[in-house]
């Protein structure tokens with residue numbers, strides 16, 4: 280797994296002067312043998328690849344073929360595409376004599392790389408009943424064997440060139456591991472049987488509330504009797520603002536994406552950040568207060584979606600009496616199937632618009648991505664990386680001096696820097712060790728099938 284970055288992002292440092300990758304040799308590398316480095320990389324490769332299969336182990340072959348919407352991809356496609364990535368950017372590029380598993384897979388499993396040629400249309404990935412799941416698994420095994428041999432035996436100059444690509448391949452597959460979960464969760468949500476992704480967890484105590492219009496008013500005695508106190512009190516953690524350094528820190532041991540740099544200065548006004556995420560109980564109060572019926576709380580584009588898409592609650596909430604899973608209380612569909620709404624659990628599956636509307640209702644706002652990064656190291660900050668991604672008020676733009684990675688992977692991030700919003704942190708679906716304070720996730724503001732929630736911020740006057 281990739282190491283977590285725990286450095287203090289507020290500590291100014293000189294601007295990094297080395298390219299993101301290929302990773303330059305480190306002075307400390309002289310202490311480790313070439314054989315040990317390669318063995319470590321082989322172990323990392325096996326661990327990352329195994330995690331993809333672990334995440335798909337409870338899904339049937341039928342599950343793994345379906346695509347529930349154009350933005351989502353089938354599990355089988357994720358397994359094949361992440362394999363295609365290693366095959367294309369490492370083996371075909373750097374391994375003389377590599378025998379391609381099936382040359383027609385290049386068309387099927389190229390995602391969006393224009394420089395690498397035409398590809399199968401994304402909205403039609405669910406039509407790929409062939410190759411079968413067994414063939415995709417054989418494809419993975421073929422590439423895995425070749426990669427293990429490449430890591431063990433490539434010559435020194437090639438090995439030096441390949442290490443950054445390998446780390447990119449690990450991070451890339453981890454991104455698809457999260458998408459595998461969220462895309463399949465949407466597919467299972469689209470099945471009226473509402474099957475669980477993972478085996479079900481122990482039953483939670485139900486929250487005895489009715490439909491959105493019947494939810495008790497916030498602060499009322501009725502609500503107090505129905506919504507247990509939050510597990511952790513929400514604290515406002517103050518930051519003095521000023522000039523802070525944001526972005527990736529120059530460290531040869533730490534992989535970062537090109538969109539995290541260059542590190543640069545940002546000017547912040549004094550602000551306060553919530554110590555934890557908004558939870559389901561708090562969001563239920565927003566629903567009960569007519570949050571989805573009050574246009575004054577919404578950005579215009581968001582309000583249009585509320586009306587045309589008939590949004591009344593977060594994407595996977597089930598109102599009492601829902602015919603798919605009858606109950607007299609609110610429920611939430613998640614990786615373990617339908618569960619009673621847990622008030623203390625961070626709210627998730629929110630679009631940016633819903634997050635912004637809640638913040639307006641709560642008398643607060645969403646943080647900018649730089650406020651989030653600066654506050655992430657404050658003492659008392661909780662639920663940063665393992666609960667839900669946190670929408671920010673920052674559009675996904677290049678940092679000053681941004682330069683995309685070189686070569687075939689130049690299209691990895693830069694060409695998506697328009698029309699999307701940045702999310703910070705990480706989620707329950709994020710592989711361990713994948714994220715860090717400078718990590719920038721991004722989605723269109725209407726996206727609500729990710730584990731995406733919010734953390735409140737507000738201005739303060741010191």
Ligand SMILES: [Fe+2]
Nearest residue numbers: 360390451455
């Ligand atoms: Fe990809």
